[in-house]
Amino acid sequence: MSSHVTTRPGAYADSVRLLQVSRTVQGVPGVATAQVAMATPLNVEVLEGMGFTLPEGAGPNDMVVAIQLADGAADGALEEALAAVDEALAARTESGPSEEAAPRTTGAALRRASGSDALVLVSVPGPSALAEAMDALDVDHDVMIFSDNVPLDQEVALKRTATERGLLVMGPDCGTAVVGGVGLGFANATSPGPVGIVAASGTGCQQLLCLLDHAGVGVGSALGVGGRDLSAEVRGASTREALRRLDEDASVELIVMVSKPPAAEVAAELREYAAGLGTPVEFALLGRGQPDLTAAAEAVLRRLGRDVPDWPVQGGAIASEGHLLRGLFVGGTLCDESMLIATEELGPIRSNIPLADGLGLGADLDAALATDAHTMVDFGDDALTAGRAHPMIDPTLRLEQLARAAEDPRTGVILIDVVLGHGAESDPAAGLAPVIAAARPPVIACVVGTAADPQDRRRQVAVLVEAGAEVHLSNAAATRRAIELLGGTR
Amino acid sequence: MTTAPTNVITVGAAMFGDAVAAQAVGVTSVDWRPPMPGTEADLATVLADPLRRDANARALAAMLGVQASLVDVAPASQLLGLEPGQFLHAGPPITWDRASGPLRGALMGGAALEGLVDDPEDAVALFESGTSVSLDPCHHHGAVGPMAGVVTPSMWMFVLEDPATGRRTHCSLNEGLGKVLRYGAYGPEVLTRLRWMRDVLGPLLQTAVRTTVQSSGPVDVTGILTQMLQMGDEAHNRNRAGTLMMMRDLAPAMVESGADAADVAASLRFVGGNDHFFLNLAMPACKLALDAARDIDGSTMVVAMARNGTDFGIQVSGTGDQWFTGPAQLADGLFLGSYGPDDANPDIGDSAITETAGIGGFAMATAPAIVRLVGGTVPDALATTRRMHEITLGENPRWSVPVLEFQGTPTGIDVSKVCRTAILPQINTGMAGKQAGVGQVGAGLVTPPAEIFPAALAALAERTRARA
Numbered sequence: 001m002s003s004h005v006t007t008r009p010g011a012y013a014d015s016v017r018l019l020q021v022s023r024t025v026q027g028v029p030g031v032a033t034a035q036v037a038m039a040t041p042l043n044v045e046v047l048e049g050m051g052f053t054l055p056e057g058a059g060p061n062d063m064v065v066a067i068q069l070a071d072g073a074a075d076g077a078l079e080e081a082l083a084a085v086d087e088a089l090a091a092r093t094e095s096g097p098s099e100e101a102a103p104r105t106t107g108a109a110l111r112r113a114s115g116s117d118a119l120v121l122v123s124v125p126g127p128s129a130l131a132e133a134m135d136a137l138d139v140d141h142d143v144m145i146f147s148d149n150v151p152l153d154q155e156v157a158l159k160r161t162a163t164e165r166g167l168l169v170m171g172p173d174c175g176t177a178v179v180g181g182v183g184l185g186f187a188n189a190t191s192p193g194p195v196g197i198v199a200a201s202g203t204g205c206q207q208l209l210c211l212l213d214h215a216g217v218g219v220g221s222a223l224g225v226g227g228r229d230l231s232a233e234v235r236g237a238s239t240r241e242a243l244r245r246l247d248e249d250a251s252v253e254l255i256v257m258v259s260k261p262p263a264a265e266v267a268a269e270l271r272e273y274a275a276g277l278g279t280p281v282e283f284a285l286l287g288r289g290q291p292d293l294t295a296a297a298e299a300v301l302r303r304l305g306r307d308v309p310d311w312p313v314q315g316g317a318i319a320s321e322g323h324l325l326r327g328l329f330v331g332g333t334l335c336d337e338s339m340l341i342a343t344e345e346l347g348p349i350r351s352n353i354p355l356a357d358g359l360g361l362g363a364d365l366d367a368a369l370a371t372d373a374h375t376m377v378d379f380g381d382d383a384l385t386a387g388r389a390h391p392m393i394d395p396t397l398r399l400e401q402l403a404r405a406a407e408d409p410r411t412g413v414i415l416i417d418v419v420l421g422h423g424a425e426s427d428p429a430a431g432l433a434p435v436i437a438a439a440r441p442p443v444i445a446c447v448v449g450t451a452a453d454p455q456d457r458r459r460q461v462a463v464l465v466e467a468g469a470e471v472h473l474s475n476a477a478a479t480r481r482a483i484e485l486l487g488g489t490r
Numbered sequence: 491m492t493t494a495p496t497n498v499i500t501v502g503a504a505m506f507g508d509a510v511a512a513q514a515v516g517v518t519s520v521d522w523r524p525p526m527p528g529t530e531a532d533l534a535t536v537l538a539d540p541l542r543r544d545a546n547a548r549a550l551a552a553m554l555g556v557q558a559s560l561v562d563v564a565p566a567s568q569l570l571g572l573e574p575g576q577f578l579h580a581g582p583p584i585t586w587d588r589a590s591g592p593l594r595g596a597l598m599g600g601a602a603l604e605g606l607v608d609d610p611e612d613a614v615a616l617f618e619s620g621t622s623v624s625l626d627p628c629h630h631h632g633a634v635g636p637m638a639g640v641v642t643p644s645m646w647m648f649v650l651e652d653p654a655t656g657r658r659t660h661c662s663l664n665e666g667l668g669k670v671l672r673y674g675a676y677g678p679e680v681l682t683r684l685r686w687m688r689d690v691l692g693p694l695l696q697t698a699v700r701t702t703v704q705s706s707g708p709v710d711v712t713g714i715l716t717q718m719l720q721m722g723d724e725a726h727n728r729n730r731a732g733t734l735m736m737m738r739d740l741a742p743a744m745v746e747s748g749a750d751a752a753d754v755a756a757s758l759r760f761v762g763g764n765d766h767f768f769l770n771l772a773m774p775a776c777k778l779a780l781d782a783a784r785d786i787d788g789s790t791m792v793v794a795m796a797r798n799g800t801d802f803g804i805q806v807s808g809t810g811d812q813w814f815t816g817p818a819q820l821a822d823g824l825f826l827g828s829y830g831p832d833d834a835n836p837d838i839g840d841s842a843i844t845e846t847a848g849i850g851g852f853a854m855a856t857a858p859a860i861v862r863l864v865g866g867t868v869p870d871a872l873a874t875t876r877r878m879h880e881i882t883l884g885e886n887p888r889w890s891v892p893v894l895e896f897q898g899t900p901t902g903i904d905v906s907k908v909c910r911t912a913i914l915p916q917i918n919t920g921m922a923g924k925q926a927g928v929g930q931v932g933a934g935l936v937t938p939p940a941e942i943f944p945a946a947l948a949a950l951a952e953r954t955r956a957r958a
Contacts, residue, residue: 019862121499121510124502221492
């Protein structure tokens with residue numbers, strides 16, 4: 001072992017840098033230990049403790065380079081070590097970009113956007129949705145929660161907080177909203193107009209938007225409230241706030257409330273609340289004995305003094321063998337509507353979202369769809385989207401089951417919905433066309449879309465018709481047509 | 491809300507942001523990641539607590555409203571009523587059998603300083619029997635101590651006061667770096683220095699502080715912190731500017747005290763030669779502010795982070811005096827001399843009170859030199875301070891960071907945000923040797939053990955459910 005100590009009077013680097021330099025030099029082959037330091041009393045003590053002898057008179061303004069070579073170190077090891085000292089002292093770290101990293105929570109994003117009217121759109125997994133949504137409410141911002149699988153008590157807590165602060169929570173499980181013409185989640189491109197929608201149903205809202213759009217009536221805002229808002233537990237907390245917002249908007253002449261049938265006492269409360277508003281409210285409550293969505297759209301048009309157009313149909317399907325109706329939906333409300341209509345003609349429909357107890361399908365979709373009964377499946381139901389994207393984004397699961405239904409000799413008619421608009425997959429017809437073309441039974445499709453939707457509705461319809469489907473704009477009309485092809489009641 | 495938003499913040503599926511951007515509306519995407527495992531339900535409970543928002547606002551405001559003043563210097567026996575045989579230490583409560591090397595070393599040196607034993611080595615038997623000695627955390631006595639944080643009755647302490655309420659906190663005098671008691675060294679030179687501090691430095695500082703208070707009012711420690719943060723100090727591992735400003739404020743009174751000129755010179759030389767002297771003022775100033783935020787039902791704000799060399803503990807405003815503890819971690823940093831990672835003791839000291847108050851590691855951006863302790867870069871320093879804003883409730887308007895456009899330091903660690911982001915508080919720290927008697931072996935960066943935050947969250951959730 002040999003020690004080498006030199007001083008460099010007048011040289012200076014701060015202690016942290018010198019610790020780094022020392023560490024670098026300690027890594028040079030042949031170096032047992034090394035210390036580069038200013039000769040402060042503390043450092044002198046440390047160096048002496050390491051076995052180095054310092055030159056007389058070294059003081060705090062002198063830099064000491066102390067190197068101990070290992071036994072058997074190669075010739076030139078000292079020179080290499082000293083060169084490493086010089087290099088390390090001279091080294092400058094390249095300064096990288098110092099851009100701010102993306103915010104990690106909604107709260108952090110809102111802090112940076114402080115003072116803006118930012119709207120928050122939450123689509124994280126359900127168990128984490130409350131945290132992000134509460135960040136918005138904490139700083140008095142409205143929030144839309146696309147996430148499903150949010151526990152009911154958390155929904156109640158969020159809406160209670162929002163009500164206290166005069167804020168709007170759209171959702172959870174709110175698929176669709178249009179706010180001042182901006183589509184959020186799955187929303188169709190519409191023009192501004194006299195109608196405002198409050199929707200506890202995403203695809204129900206989209207069907208209304210598209211039917212009204214076809215009739216030349218625009219919708220300025222469609223505020224979603226989530227499918228459970230009208231339940232006895234939530235009691236229409238968001239519906240009330242959404243109605244209030246639309247009532248305050250001078251451009252809204254008529255408010256349409258679209259929902260599945262609410263709990264009876266909640267319906268009564270809401271009708272009373274609506275009666276106190278300055279803007280008339282048309283209730284489109286889907287249910288047994290109630291008008292379907294198309295009838296509701298027609299009622300709205302009549303109330304506004306507009307003509308009711310013919311709802312478009314393209315292509316023509318032909319009846320074939322098979323006695324079962326198979327409905328495969330991505331929209332839950334569209335599935336509901338079709339079941340309500342079909343039940344009247346065909347009797348009970350089995351479904352994963354059944355209209356009545358005892359009509360449920362088991363968890364095994366393959367087995368369920370093999371049953372010898374009319375079936376309608378909502379592929380967008382919570383149970384089928386856990387751990388998977390919504391079928392409007394990822395069509396894989398429905399395409400698989402569609403192919404199976406098409407091969408089943410018992411299948412008499414296939415009924416599907418194709419939902420266009422912001423957020424939905426960019427070209428749904430491309431995936432559907434080959435399956436439809438290969439299908440033996442007739443395929444009736446309801447294409448929910450407007451001319452301005454990013455998917456180009458005209459081309460989507462053309463591809464589906466080319467493949468052999470009969471395409472409707474009205475889901476109710478599509479359902480009735482499917483029943484007709486099946487030969488009526490069986 | 492029926493007019494189009496100018497900006498939409500999306501958290502979750504990226505495609506919804508893309509769809510909004512396609513409609514010519516500004517989009518900010520949150521880089522969301524799942525929370526710490528198993529915390530979803532407790533997070534929902536705590537975040538839905540109707541008390542939380544206001545409780546946190548009150549906690550933050552209470553903390554930011556405190557101005558710490560240096561009003562006195564006196565022995566711990568007088569200030570805290572410590573009796574011979576009573577020892578205070580850093581961190582959450584601990585017993586001798588679980589104490590780490592540096593804490594044992596400091597206790598042994600403290601016992602010798604108090605004359606309980608002649609040779610520090612003899613103190614081992616004293617602490618093992620435990621009959622005539624007792625250990626208690628500084629935090630339980632309105633005090634904080636750096637590293638081992640050992641306080642004995644004869645040690646002199648700074649007294650900081652909040653003039654608005656009269657509340658006080660205390661901290662011992664800083665001994666310097668290297669072989670010092672707080673790093674677990676207890677050799678003759680350590681005891682000699684402590685005796686000089688007891689006999690010369692303490693009384694002189696007392697005279698100087700009392701005279702200064704009378705002539706020009708209490709020394710505004712919070713104000714010095716404001717200034718030093720703009721002078722390259724982060725007030726944990728770098729206290730150079732603060733120390734010199736403190737000396738500037740007290741030197742005239744020291745000179746005029748009538749004390750022996752050689753003692754005054756020695757004292758000034760000692761303070762001026764110890765870049766960490768101000769740390770022992772920054773720490774009690776931070777504690778004074780954080781204590782104002784304690785015991786607010788529903789608040790998720792951390793009011794203390796402290797380590798005893800074995801355990802890392804936190805206390806939270808909404809859970810009273812309960813400590814949530816986990817194993818103290820090893821710092822990542824640079825080592826003195828030929829010391830290496832094997833020589834280092836796990837994290838120790840109450841000094842993480844500075845990070846709890848939003849400085850130290852949280853103010854890294856204002857002290858870029860410190861980032862080299864882990865071989866980092868200046869952008870790392872900026873990123874660290876910005877990252878800490880992800881887990882804090884607000885900013886300190888008084889303590890601002892020039893290089894970040896004078897943005898306030900990130901203040902008020904929120905247990906729920908730590909659990910949501912899994913971002914742990916960044917602490918700048920010194921490293922003690924793990925063998926009793928060794929002293930300092932390095933300095934570096936460290937974080938708390940992650941599991942103590944979900945534990946605190948669970949306790950908050952339990953209280954929320956009990957209240958509902």
